[in-house]
Amino acid sequence: MCLAIPGKVEEITTEGGLRVGRVNFGGVVKRVCLDYVPEVEVGDYTIVHVGFALSKIDEDEALRTLEVFRQMGVLEEELSEGDVVFAQAAVAPQSACPDGSCSKA
Amino acid sequence: MKYLTEFRNGEIAQRMAREIASITTRPWKIMEVCGGQTHSIIKNGIDQMLPAEIEMIHGPGCPVCVTPLELIDKALAIAAQPGVIFCSFGDMLRVPGTDMDLFQVKGAGGDVRVVYSPLDSVELAAKNPDKQVVFFGVGFETTAPANAMTVHVAKRRGLKNFSLLVSHVLVPPAIEAIMSSPGNRVQAFLLAGHVCSVMGYWEYPPVAEKFGIPLVVTGFEPLDLLDGIRRAVIQLEAGRHEVENAYERIVTFDGNQAAQKMLSEVFEVTDRAWRGIGVIPKSGWRLSEAYREFDAEERFHITGIHTEESALCRAGDVLRGAIKPAECAAFGKECTPRHPLGATMVSSEGACAAYYNYGRFLSAEELATAGSGLTHA
Numbered sequence: 001m002c003l004a005i006p007g008k009v010e011e012i013t014t015e016g017g018l019r020v021g022r023v024n025f026g027g028v029v030k031r032v033c034l035d036y037v038p039e040v041e042v043g044d045y046t047i048v049h050v051g052f053a054l055s056k057i058d059e060d061e062a063l064r065t066l067e068v069f070r071q072m073g074v075l076e077e078e079l080s081e082g083d084v085v086f087a088q089a090a091v092a093p094q095s096a097c098p099d100g101s102c103s104k105a
Numbered sequence: 106m107k108y109l110t111e112f113r114n115g116e117i118a119q120r121m122a123r124e125i126a127s128i129t130t131r132p133w134k135i136m137e138v139c140g141g142q143t144h145s146i147i148k149n150g151i152d153q154m155l156p157a158e159i160e161m162i163h164g165p166g167c168p169v170c171v172t173p174l175e176l177i178d179k180a181l182a183i184a185a186q187p188g189v190i191f192c193s194f195g196d197m198l199r200v201p202g203t204d205m206d207l208f209q210v211k212g213a214g215g216d217v218r219v220v221y222s223p224l225d226s227v228e229l230a231a232k233n234p235d236k237q238v239v240f241f242g243v244g245f246e247t248t249a250p251a252n253a254m255t256v257h258v259a260k261r262r263g264l265k266n267f268s269l270l271v272s273h274v275l276v277p278p279a280i281e282a283i284m285s286s287p288g289n290r291v292q293a294f295l296l297a298g299h300v301c302s303v304m305g306y307w308e309y310p311p312v313a314e315k316f317g318i319p320l321v322v323t324g325f326e327p328l329d330l331l332d333g334i335r336r337a338v339i340q341l342e343a344g345r346h347e348v349e350n351a352y353e354r355i356v357t358f359d360g361n362q363a364a365q366k367m368l369s370e371v372f373e374v375t376d377r378a379w380r381g382i383g384v385i386p387k388s389g390w391r392l393s394e395a396y397r398e399f400d401a402e403e404r405f406h407i408t409g410i411h412t413e414e415s416a417l418c419r420a421g422d423v424l425r426g427a428i429k430p431a432e433c434a435a436f437g438k439e440c441t442p443r444h445p446l447g448a449t450m451v452s453s454e455g456a457c458a459a460y461y462n463y464g465r466f467l468s469a470e471e472l473a474t475a476g477s478g479l480t481h482a
Contacts, residue, residue, distance in 0.1 A: 003141050003325060004247065004299045004355075017261065018224075018254075030221060036250060036364045047302065047355060050194065051222020052251040054302050054361055061354050068326045072148060074141075077196065077453065081221035085195035089208050 004047035004054050005069060005078050006062035007032070012042055023048055026066045028079050049078075118154070121331040125338055126156040133341050134160045134290045135334060136283070136426055138276055139245075139297035140167030140454025141325050147459040149327040151334075159338065162290065162426035163459075165279055166297055168244045169196050169452035170424060171379040172272045174412040177202040180241055180270055182407045184215045190233060192226035193241040195219045199451050203413050223255040223269075230259065230267035239401045242269045247299045249273050249390060250364035253371035256392065256399050268401040271391055274377055276300050277308050278388035283425065284316045291426060293337040295323040295330070298352040305360025309348045317346045324352040371396050380448060381421030415440075420447030423456050430460040437466055 007023035012034065014020065023032040023046070030051065037053045040046050045062035046053040057065075069075050080088070137143055143163045146152055152161045165171050181202045184191035191207070198208045198219065211217040216236075220226055223240050230238035242252040252269060259267040276297060283291055296306065301322045313320045319340035323333030333351045340347060350356055370393070377389030392400045417435040422428045430436050430449070440446040442458050449455035453462070460466075 004302060016258070018258065033222070033224060033251075033254060035254065036361055036367075038363065047299075049247050049299065050251045051224055052254065054247075054250070054299070054364065055355060057354060065326065072145060074144075074453075079221065080195055081219050081225075085198065085219040086208065086211065089195070089198045 003069070003074055003078055004049040005075065006045055006047050006057055006065050008059075008062070009034070009040055009042055009044050009046060009053075021046075021053065023053070025075065025079060026070065028075075030079065117328060118331060121328070121335055122154040125159065125331070125335050128335075128342055129156045129158050129338055130342060132158045132160070133292055133338060134162055135293045135295065135337050136162040136164045136291040137295040137323070137330070137333075138164040138166040138280065139295075139300070139325075140164075140170065140452065140456075141299075142295060142297065142323065142330060143167070143456050144454050144459050145325050145327065146330055147463050147465065149330075150463075151327060151330050154331070155334065159334065161334075163423070163429075163456040164283070164294075164426060165379060165382060165424040166245065166276065166300075167449070167452050167454040167456075168248070168272075168274060169200055170420065170448040170455045171274060171382065172197075172200070172243050172448070173378040173380045174203065174414060175378070175410055176270070176272050178204075178410045178412055179402065179405075179407045181205060181207065181210055182410070183239055183270065183401060183405050184210045184217050185213065186215075186237075186405075188236055190216045190218060190226075190229055190236050190238045191241070192218050192220045192223075192229065192238065194243070196452055196454075197241055197243060199445070200448050201445055201451065203411070223251050224258065227255055227259050227262070227264065227267055230264045231262065234266060236266060237404070238267050239405075240267075240269050242271045242273065244272075245274055245276060245297070245300050246304045246368075247297070247302070249368055249372065250303055250361070253364075253367045256371055256396050257367065259399060260396060268399050268404045269392065270401040272377070273372065273390040274379065275374075275388050275390070277312055278385050279379070280312055280320075281315075282382070282385045282388070284318065286425065288427070291318075293319040293321070293341055295333045295337065296320050296348075298322060298324040298329070298355060301350075301352065301356040301360065303361050303364050305358050305365075306348055306350060306356065307358055307360070313346050313348050319346050320348045322348070322350045322352045322356050324355065379424070381424045415446040418447035420449040420455075420457070423449050430457040431466050433457070437461060
């Protein structure tokens with residue numbers, strides 16, 4: 001719930017008075033509010049929590065952290081939305097259960 | 106799991122574990138506050154790399170777990186109403202209320218939706234003027250800036266059909282409550298890195314001073330956690346009690362000023378009940394006067410909630426660090442991730458779920474006796 005995931009800002013626009021970035025999280029692209037990180041520009045990496053960028057980080061750190069989080073199975077939990085989450089909840093209550101053991105019970 | 110093998114066999118991790126062992130002369134109990142850190146510690150077996158003297162106690166920092174049952178029941182009641190679109194993060198779907206959960210409310214015809222960002226729920230409100238759109242605003246300081254901005258935007262856009270069901274909780278008062286509780290065993294804390302990315306760590310020096318405890322801002326990756334533990338042990342052994350930042354690549358002393366400004370505009374501090382723990386004074390945020398009209402509890406006036414916790418569940422003792430999950434009689438028997446009795450088994454960040462998922466069926470004492478016999482699932 002409280003993990004912030006690193007991603008790369010690919011484009012910045014203004015939507016409804018908000019500074020919004022297209023942010024790529026290792027292949028998954030989301031719209032992210034950049035209002036709290038005015039220093040972040042296109043090409044920068046930032047850590048993002050529930051659609052909001054919280055701070056800028058350097059590229060090497062971002063890529064390493066992204067890989068660690070992927071291995072820990074938390075990327076999917078942080079980035080999933082919509083019906084796919086219900087489908088997941090139907091078979092395994094915890095989306096982040098990486099080895100499937102929580103659906104065996 | 107190539108990465109995990111690399112981590113366990115990794116020279117740096119082994120060196121750090123050896124260093125911790127070499128400086129430890131006495132038993133120490135260290136609490137990681139954050140559920141994300143609990144998940145990482147158990148998954149990566151970090152507690153099993155530590156010398157026997159160091160016990161990791163798992164803290165109450167899983168917002169899914171500590172959201173009070175009464176509020177869950179209110180959420181379920183609101184979500185079941187016709188004309189309501191109820192939006193939430195995915196991890197709240199299976200949290201058991203007294204009678205059902207959000208997943209079942211949807212199955213029974215409720216319009217429950219999982220959004221990525223709370224801002225998505227404002228868009229839904231704009232597109233569905235004939236519906237009441239409610240967002241379930243659960244979380245610690247990390248999540249609060251998103252919800253604050255969302256309400257701010259809803260107000261700016263003049264949306265009358267959007268509201269927030271708020272259950273925000275704060276880390277510093279929880280630490281104070283744990284340290285002040287009778288029988289407390291915790292001697293140092295790892296502070297939650299991403300909470301501090303928002304809030305900085307300017308709030309913590311008085312806490313370290315008041316209780317004489319080391320507080321180390323710590324990240325989530327295995328090496329971050331080992332480093333945080335190492336620094337806490339160094340302080341404990343030296344009799345120091347300072348706030349230290351072991352997560353400098355993300356966290357500054359001041360934190361994110363823009364986010365803190367928005368938080369102080371939209372929210373105000375309030376007493377909050379924590380599931381399994383009880384009311385902790387000044388431990389949460391509610392909407393401030395200027396934004397009170399967006400409070401879902403005011404808008405829906407849900408009454409007649411009679412909550413009933415499972416008689417078997419000892420989630421409260423687990424959340425306070427009084428027992429390890431496997432010491433609860435229902436653990437892995439009546440209570441599993443598929444049929445959870447309490448929220449600590451539902452959330453992947455809950456200590457019970459982490460223990461279950463990674464095959465930790467023994468108590469701390471039994472684990473110590475069993476040595477390294479238990480491996481990861």
